[in-house]
Amino acid sequence: MKQTQFTVKGQPFFSLGGQTHNSSSYFPDDMDISFQSVRGLGGNTVSTPLPWDRFEPVEGQFDDAYVKALIDQARRHQMRLILLWFATWKNGTMEYTPRWVKQDPVRFARTLQPDGTPTAVLSCHCDTNRIADQTAFCRLMEILRDYDGEEQTVIAVQIENEPGILGPVRRDFGPDGARDFAADVPQALLDYAAEHPQSRLAAFWQAAGKHPGGNWTTVFGRYGAEACSAWHTARYIDQIAAAGRAVHDVFLYANVWLDGASEGDAWDLGGLEYPCGGAVSKSLDVWYAACHSLDAIAPDIYAPDPQRHLENQTIYANPEQGWPLFVPESHAAGLNATLMFHAIGRLGAIGYHIFGSESCLDEQGELRESARPMQRSFAMINAAMPLILKHRSDGRMQAILQRAGSANRHLACGGWKCAAYFQGGGEPWNAMDFRHHQAIESERVPVTDIRSESGRALLFQVDDNEFYLVGHRVRLQFHRPEPDDGSIPAIWLNAGMQANSTETLYVEEGEFVDGRFVVRRIRSGDEARHGVWAQADCGVIHFALCD
Incomplete structure (x- = not known):
């Protein structure tokens, strides 16, 4: 199965x-x-x-x-x-084949070049x-x-x-390979191309004339040799x-x-x-x-x-x-x-x-x-493993990634708007806690090189207002969407007020033990009023927003 x-x-x-x-x-x-x-x-x-x-x-x-x-x-x-x-x-290539295979090219056919020169690749057309x-x-x-x-x-x-074939050919020119290359394209492949008209395979088929059948060159043109080897x-x-x-x-x-x-x-x-x-x-x-x-x-x-x-x-x-x-x-x-x-x-x-x-x-x-x-x-x-396994395909998990030269990004979280700030982003007065005083200083330095470690996180929205977060060098702030009448709330214009304008019911650090979340630390006051921040050593952050 x-x-x-x-x-x-x-x-x-x-x-x-x-x-x-x-x-x-x-x-x-x-x-x-x-x-x-x-x-x-x-x-x-x-x-x-x-x-x-x-x-x-x-x-x-x-x-x-x-x-x-x-x-x-x-x-x-x-x-x-x-x-x-x-x-x-x-x-x-065939590097890991046993010696008794390598030493018997008559029995164990190699992929051949047009002049009959063997390559260091076994033929995919040889049943032996x-x-x-x-x-x-x-x-x-x-x-x-x-x-x-x-x-x-x-x-x-x-x-x-x-x-595949790593060498000077795109197909096997040996007798078995030549036989299969001259044969008609399998109907299963033609059916796939017809059923998936936006696929790369269909594009090759259409470019060659969309023939209903024929050999590999007739059906796929110049791509036919590679298609034959792939099949x-x-x-x-x-x-x-x-x-x-x-x-x-x-x-x-x-x-x-x-x-x-x-x-x-x-x-x-x-x-x-x-x-x-x-x-x-x-x-x-x-x-x-x-x-x-x-x-x-x-x-x-x-x-x-x-x-x-x-x-x-x-x-x-x-x-x-x-x-x-x-x-x-x-x-x-x-x-x-x-x-x-x-x-x-x-x-x-x-x-x-x-x-x-x-x-x-x-x-x-x-x-x-x-x-x-x-x-x-x-x-x-x-x-976050229990959360990943539970929410891998239900749409409740999303990745938050920093790109070089970028200090923030926006994401939608159900009925919330979220601003994610990375290293080099946010306000200079943003805080974490005393355990992360060095991280606070490094947070001021922007990421400009793709080889540098950058901010990343996984955010899980398990209910309308309830979230779990794991991340490094990331800070999240939440607001309800802007009013329908076209206005912008005045509080959004003041960064100091904006950072703590959305109340939280709780912000907890912890871990999953036998599938149950165990709280190890609770954030409040200075540690909680500048958004929900994450460093790799914080474990899982569990928080709920309050309307």
């Missing part, structure tokens, strides 16, 4: 974590630092490769103990685990390749079922890693997913090395800028049409540009079509520490991971200063 979120023993689970470096998991006993790094960030999940060459070094001989050792490590560290099945593909991969994958799923079916330490398995790569992976799910039902997804989306990168060519055939933005519709056994298609987002980062999140968030947003790889810098709130608060993401978690620690095993913004974001998300 297709799943729309991570679960543990039937309960929703938000996966907040880090992916290890590529070679960290070959020897499970060496992974303490991997778990320690994610623990230091505040994560609850470690994702790590399970390499095919390590699991099946000799054909038909599987190292069950290796898989169990990885699970045991996660249990010892009291973390959940996502296993990354590095097999046919790893970043568009898929069956060998699928056999090993199903054995892995048997181990998970038998060793972890009750405990559910492993919450998901990623099938392959950034699949057969997606079907290859989905067949593996279907076989694996028949053995053990766990969340299954594929990840994506992204293209340049609306702007494009350099030549915008699959094979050069990204693995051709992967679920990039221009081919995502092909994957949606081809895949029936995957639960998510997940973008690896490293974009240093905020607009592209947010665009990539939005492209892959399609819960209405049954495709939830999960970000399995991202950088640990300050920009991402802010923009992850967009994925959670506006797009209902089911999980968010950074890559290379071990690099967040210094030589002494301490968290690097550069990783502190991400640690603060993890802390806020953990504090």
Whole structure:
């Protein structure tokens, strides 16, 4: 059955974590630092490769103990685990295939160039390749079922890693690839294009003449080669997913090395800028049409540009079509520490991971200063976890983000107008409390660099006048909407009065314990009269406004 979120023993689970470096998991006993790094960030999940060459070094001989050792490590560290099945593909090549596959190109067909020169990529058109991969994958799923079916330490398995062709071709010119490229486009793909006229796939189809059928070039023109690779790569992976799910039902997804989306990168060519055939933005519709056994298609987002980062999140968030947003790889810098709130608060993401978690620690095993913004974001998300799980898709949660050069923004909250002030915004006399005297001073300095840590928050409106807030470097002020007669209340013109013109019934700091909110501090007087402010170490702020 297709799943729309991570679960543990039937309960929703938000996966907040880090992916290890590529070679960290070959020897499970060496992974303490991997778990320690994610623990230091505040994560609850470690994702790590399970390499095919390590699991099946000799054909038909599987190292069950290796898989169990990885699970045991996660249990010892009291973390959940996502296993990354590095097999046919790893970043568009066959690096993690066993030696017995690499050394037998006759049996295990490679993707070929037009002159017959082989690439370092297995062909997605070769059933022998898929069956060998699928056999090993199903054995892995048997181990998970038998060793972890009750405990559910492993919450998901990623099938392959950034699949596609990274090389000098956009399709396989070998005999199997040539056969499939000359064949008619599958009816399912034509039906999808017709049923989704605003999709990228429909645009390619329409540009090529909107033919009711034909081969890949006839139907999709110049895009046909990439569409063919995308369809057969997606079907290859989905067949593996279907076989694996028949053995053990766990969340299954594929990840994506992204293209340049609306702007494009350099030549915008699959094979050069990204693995051709992967679920990039221009081919995502092909994957949606081809895949029936995957639960998510997940973008690896490293974009240093905020607009592209947010665009990539939005492209892959399609819960209405049954495709939830999960970000399995991202950088640990300050920009991402802010923009992850967009994925959670506006797009209902089911999980968010950074890559290379071990690099967040210094030589002494301490968290690097550069990783502190991400640690603060993890802390806020953990504090609000019961609220996130409850309100992920009901419209009661929203993200508040500061952009470089901006000191405030407006948002609507039901029957309230809200002004959010960030670092560098608000009045110079605004206060917090004595515990945050340094934060008060830093609040005066505007954020002008996208690499700097910026203000962010999640706001939950659970009733007309009742709210919960987690955030950092943010202060909120509320008013009822302006009168219908066109006037502006005089009190809005006086910043000093405006800051405390809306009464609160209470402002509390606290935390959730076993699903119940426990108050740890109460704000009043100076600490409460300058709006509702939040810093990462405040936990959850619970407040109610008074008419």
